Amino acid sequence: MLEASNVTIGYEDKTIVKNVTLQVKKGEIVSIIGPNGSGKSTLLKGMSRLIPCASGQVCIAGESLRAMGSKRISQLMCILCQSNQTPADMTVEELVSYGRYPHKKWYERLNVEDYDIINWAILHTGMEPFRKRLVISLSGGEAQRAWIAMALAQRPKVLLLDEPTTYLDIAHQLEVLELVRTVNKELGITVIMVLHDLNQASAYSDKIYVIQNGGIHITGKPRDVLTPEMIRTVYGVEAEVQYVEAVEYPRIHPLKRA
Amino acid sequence: MLAYKNKSITIGLTFLLLVIAVILSIALGSVKYSPFEIIAALVGNGGAVPDTIIWDIRIPRVVLAVIIGANLAISGALLQAVMNNPLADPGLTGVSSGAAVSVLFILLVMPSYSSFVPAAAIIGGTVAAIMVYALAWKKKGLSPVRVILSGVAVNSVFGGIIGLLSLLYSDKLPAALQWLNGSMSGKGMGDVTMILPYSILGWIAAIFCIRQANVLRLGEQAALNLGENVNRIRIVLSFTAVYLAGVSVATVGMIGFVGLVVPHMARLLVGSDYRNMIPMSIGLGALVLLVADTLGRTLFAPMDIPAGIVMAVVGGPYFLYLMRKGDM
Numbered sequence: 001m002l003e004a005s006n007v008t009i010g011y012e013d014k015t016i017v018k019n020v021t022l023q024v025k026k027g028e029i030v031s032i033i034g035p036n037g038s039g040k041s042t043l044l045k046g047m048s049r050l051i052p053c054a055s056g057q058v059c060i061a062g063e064s065l066r067a068m069g070s071k072r073i074s075q076l077m078c079i080l081c082q083s084n085q086t087p088a089d090m091t092v093e094e095l096v097s098y099g100r101y102p103h104k105k106w107y108e109r110l111n112v113e114d115y116d117i118i119n120w121a122i123l124h125t126g127m128e129p130f131r132k133r134l135v136i137s138l139s140g141g142e143a144q145r146a147w148i149a150m151a152l153a154q155r156p157k158v159l160l161l162d163e164p165t166t167y168l169d170i171a172h173q174l175e176v177l178e179l180v181r182t183v184n185k186e187l188g189i190t191v192i193m194v195l196h197d198l199n200q201a202s203a204y205s206d207k208i209y210v211i212q213n214g215g216i217h218i219t220g221k222p223r224d225v226l227t228p229e230m231i232r233t234v235y236g237v238e239a240e241v242q243y244v245e246a247v248e249y250p251r252i253h254p255l256k257r258a
Numbered sequence: 259m260l261a262y263k264n265k266s267i268t269i270g271l272t273f274l275l276l277v278i279a280v281i282l283s284i285a286l287g288s289v290k291y292s293p294f295e296i297i298a299a300l301v302g303n304g305g306a307v308p309d310t311i312i313w314d315i316r317i318p319r320v321v322l323a324v325i326i327g328a329n330l331a332i333s334g335a336l337l338q339a340v341m342n343n344p345l346a347d348p349g350l351t352g353v354s355s356g357a358a359v360s361v362l363f364i365l366l367v368m369p370s371y372s373s374f375v376p377a378a379a380i381i382g383g384t385v386a387a388i389m390v391y392a393l394a395w396k397k398k399g400l401s402p403v404r405v406i407l408s409g410v411a412v413n414s415v416f417g418g419i420i421g422l423l424s425l426l427y428s429d430k431l432p433a434a435l436q437w438l439n440g441s442m443s444g445k446g447m448g449d450v451t452m453i454l455p456y457s458i459l460g461w462i463a464a465i466f467c468i469r470q471a472n473v474l475r476l477g478e479q480a481a482l483n484l485g486e487n488v489n490r491i492r493i494v495l496s497f498t499a500v501y502l503a504g505v506s507v508a509t510v511g512m513i514g515f516v517g518l519v520v521p522h523m524a525r526l527l528v529g530s531d532y533r534n535m536i537p538m539s540i541g542l543g544a545l546v547l548l549v550a551d552t553l554g555r556t557l558f559a560p561m562d563i564p565a566g567i568v569m570a571v572v573g574g575p576y577f578l579y580l581m582r583k584g585d586m
Contacts, residue, residue: 050479074483074485081483085476085477086475088530090475094531106469
């Protein structure tokens with residue numbers, strides 16, 4: 001579904017991601033993890049054309065992003081960044097309606113079909129009770145869901161999320177991740193997200209990429225990747241990894257700095 | 259993309275108020291006219307003297323205030339969108355003084371080229387805007403604080419040049435002084451017909467900017483995500499804003515605060531959606547500058563106080579009031 005081959009991404013003089021190749025299959029949830037400053041957010045932004053790639057290419061459904069045009073890309077792919085800005089007087093409904101923006105020419109207005117999609121996105125994210133509320137009056141978790149609703153209204157095939165659970169308490173973190181899983185399972189949207197919490201990455205992903213110093217350290221299923229050795233080398237932390245019978249994925253208990 | 263309330267009544271009322279202000283402003287002055295006399299003069303039956311006063315003096319001035327007010331307000335509204343900064347306006351960002359420097363240069367140094375004044379003003383304003391962008395640009399885009407700091411720097415550079423030009427050509431300065439203060443006195447139909455086509459072009463461009471200005475409200479990354487070319491939006495919106503400010507400065511000189519205060523008032527009244535903001539800014543900008551100019555020429559008559567000075571005196575405190583209210 002989404003392939004990045006040999007991408008190098010950086011700002012002006014500094015290269016942050018070097019020669020990374022990454023493949024995501026249709027319908028997968030893939031998490032990118034790694035220490036602060038390892039380049040995981042930059043990689044995500046590079047794959048979504050928010051930051052231009054210095055070299056290499058990113059393909060979505062076999063088509064290169066460079067060849068596609070920004071508008072076409074936003075009909076296939078949506079990225080939600082970590083911090084979002086909304087005007088003080090924008091309601092949830094209005095925000096969600098912007099998801100239809102890439103599908104409209106400048107002279108076109110929203111039609112019945114657009115309104116159906118907007119309603120559907122609001123329903124799917126449980127935002128119906130908040131529909132007329134101002135986005136800035138929502139709690140962090142609700143606001144995050146409102147933005148995810150906007151992303152859904154965009155009707156993307158691939159959804160990229162940059163640390164979707166940051167600044168949220170654990171209840172809202174789980175709520176957002178459950179929503180991501182529902183979106184993935186029910187709508188078949190491929191998800192790539194940057195996460196900090198190893199346990200969340202473990203529980204919610206089909207595949208994990210561990211990024212270190214701008215390159216891929218290791219990749220694979222959570223069980224194969226999240227090992228005490230990996231955590232020691234990449235994070236410099238001693239951790240206990242526990243495999244429970246009932247669940248497929250490992251649980252990680254960080255102990256102390258290595 | 260979704261209008262959440264019908265704001266057209268507020269906008270309609272503003273334009274109604276504008277019409278009333280226009281009639282009042284034509285009626286007021288050293289010679290006072292009743293509405294009937296105005297109507298008579300408008301259809302050409304008012305008698306020789308009223309016809310002349312109303313058609314050659316009052317109407318051009320009123321129309322000019324309306325046009326310039328609208329221009330400056332749109333310019334401010336667009337700059338605020340593109341610089342992601344509620345303080346951006348043609349005055350504070352140095353666009354007006356950039357335009358003023360080039361106009362003053364032509365007026366003082368090569369007066370025979372005065373037909374190039376509008377073009378020079380647009381070029382001067384563009385240079386100022388580019389300077390602000392270059393100074394305020396950081397890796398992650400425009401920082402709102404840096405925009406204002408750069409504006410201060412650019413303004414002081416151009417202010418210095420204006421001072422220097424005034425000193426070097428002090429013999430020719432009196433002619434340019436009225437203009438420097440942002441005055442609409444002594445303007446005739448010729449000025450109106452000069453600026454009107456330019457302005458209409460700018461207004462049409464502004465209407466095409468609405469959609470882009472709206473999506474920029476969600477921030478640069480969200481706009482990119484929605485498939486917009488943010489750099490192109492920046493250039494188009496900035497140029498439209500600079501153009502409108504430039505042609506205004508070329509005609510009446512520097513008038514501050516309209517571009518700053520009017521979009522704020524518009525936002526308070528109809529919200530931040532540019533589909534409402536732009537029409538509201540047009541009506542309100544026209545109204546505010548017309549009232550400022552009418553007050554300027556009637557309050558201390560026969561003294562004619564430039565609208566630029568009235569705006570500075572009234573606009574400054576009003577702006578402080580907005581700040582105290584925590585609106586920005």
